[in-house]
Amino acid sequence: MxxxxxxxxxxxxxxxxxxxxxxxxxxxxxxxxxxxxxxxxxxxxxxxxxxxxxxxxxxxxxxxxxxxxxxxxxxxxxxxxxxxxxxxxxxxxxxxxxxxxxxxxxxxxxxxxxxxxxxxxxxxxxxxxxxxxxxxxxxxxxxxxxxxxxxxxxxxxxxxxxxxxxxxxxxxxxxxxxxxxxxxxxxxxxxxxxxxxxxxxxxxxxxxxxxxxxxxxxxxxxxxxxxxxxxxxxxxxxxxxxxxxxxxxxxxxxxxxxxxxxxxxxVRGRADDMIISGGVKVSLAEVETVVRTLPGQSAAVVVAVPHPEWGEAPIVITTSAIELDALRGAVAAQLSAAAAPARVMLIDEIPMLAAGKPDRLALASLVLK
The missing domain is CATH 3.40.50.12780 (ANL, N-terminal domain)
Known part of the structure; x- marks a missing residue:
């Protein structure tokens, strides 16, 4: 029926x-x-x-x-x-x-x-x-x-x-x-x-x-x-x-x-957000949670990119500038050295989906250009 x-x-x-x-x-x-x-x-x-x-x-x-x-x-x-x-x-x-x-x-x-x-x-x-x-x-x-x-x-x-x-x-x-x-x-x-x-x-x-x-x-x-x-x-x-x-x-x-x-x-994050960086499991969601506690970074997004030495590594996409060494130190102190972002990408605006969430596919594509 x-x-x-x-x-x-x-x-x-x-x-x-x-x-x-x-x-x-x-x-x-x-x-x-x-x-x-x-x-x-x-x-x-x-x-x-x-x-x-x-x-x-x-x-x-x-x-x-x-x-x-x-x-x-x-x-x-x-x-x-x-x-x-x-x-x-x-x-x-x-x-x-x-x-x-x-x-x-x-x-x-x-x-x-x-x-x-x-x-x-x-x-x-x-x-x-x-x-x-x-x-x-x-x-x-x-x-x-x-x-x-x-x-x-x-x-x-x-x-x-x-x-x-x-x-x-x-x-x-x-x-x-x-x-x-x-x-x-x-x-x-x-x-x-x-x-x-x-x-x-x-x-x-x-x-x-x-x-x-x-x-x-x-x-x-x-x-x-x-x-x-x-x-x-x-x-x-x-x-x-x-x-x-x-x-x-x-x-x-x-x-x-x-x-x-x-x-x-x-909830630690999505299963497909788990990467292996230098042989260590890293949750991008956990990295993002730490980054968002830092001043001016409440809307920052963390995605993964290929890395010639570690295989994969997190990077931070943000609209507010932050010094990379300070960022890496803050993440490493709370998570691990493998979780420390490899770089920071500064953009004018975070692309969003209609649901009010960051468009992670668009951000990942932007990083790989």
Missing amino acids: TRELWSIDARDPRKVWAALVPALEGTGAAILPHPASPSGLPETVPENVAVVVETSGSTGRPKRVMLSAAALKASATASDELLGGSGHWLLAVPAHYIAGINVLARSHFSATVPVMMKPTGFSAETFVAAVAELKAERRFTSLVPVQLARLLESEDAVAALASFARILVGGQSTPIALLAAARARGLAVTTTYGSSETSGGCVWDGTPLPTAQLRLVDDRIELAGPMLAEGYLDDPRRSAFTFREHDGIRWYRTDDIGEIVDGVLR
Whole structure:
């Protein structure tokens, strides 16, 4: 049995909301929210699929993740348990992000109507105006790190953020300094880890949601639970490789490596970000984390380049000049000599994807020119 699939213009979150509710209730077509007209979209999907989420494709070709209403409800229910019950949600991220879909789905399952910001023109002023529309005392929102950083620059926005019972921050790694600054202002910030394949964040502050499971297989993070996706649309081979059953449990094999310290997950970076430099394993994500703690380097990006002596080496791409020896010393002191960047590349502007993440493919190409 199949179900009709509609592409919905995600530039207007009200259209996504209007189509998502019947999709979740099983009375309407499945939807693929998208900021443009996606190509190659089939007319139907399996009957139990309610939402298809297209990934950003930051490290390769985009994937179309199929989510059931049951998976989104399981995510919402587990989230409510940690949040201490339902509340009024503010949609501040684009409605084609899994985080945005989650805000809408949680609102539906708690029988509330979210306040919806348009994703274009996000600013402290528009955020404060949207917060004023929230009616309930218990209020929640999801942000990406760059939004949180922008809001912390405004006293009015900080006051608005302080009215939230919980602020979820995810979509990418949250800089330690940014998280500390938000919490120092008394903000109830929780970092989330997950993906479209897990109906969004299913690990909060390093701990799985009540119905989620976490394990490491050769340092690779794997996740399980009722919030897992059905697989990838029209891609059975990738689905079979990524979603695997073991001892009766279906696991999602992520592209990330991590470690568990005192019962808390620490994401070390992407598996394909691990390089061998001079015979030593180096995580580009860990190098980037250290670099971003240095003055003026909060937006710096670290990529790998071939090196005639070491095989591969990290280099730092930044818009703010920094002395190489000081940079190498800081990284070597916290990680290892092999992790010390080989050079610094200064550019005018970091290219970004629509999802608000650095375009690492474009940066890697730029370095190799």
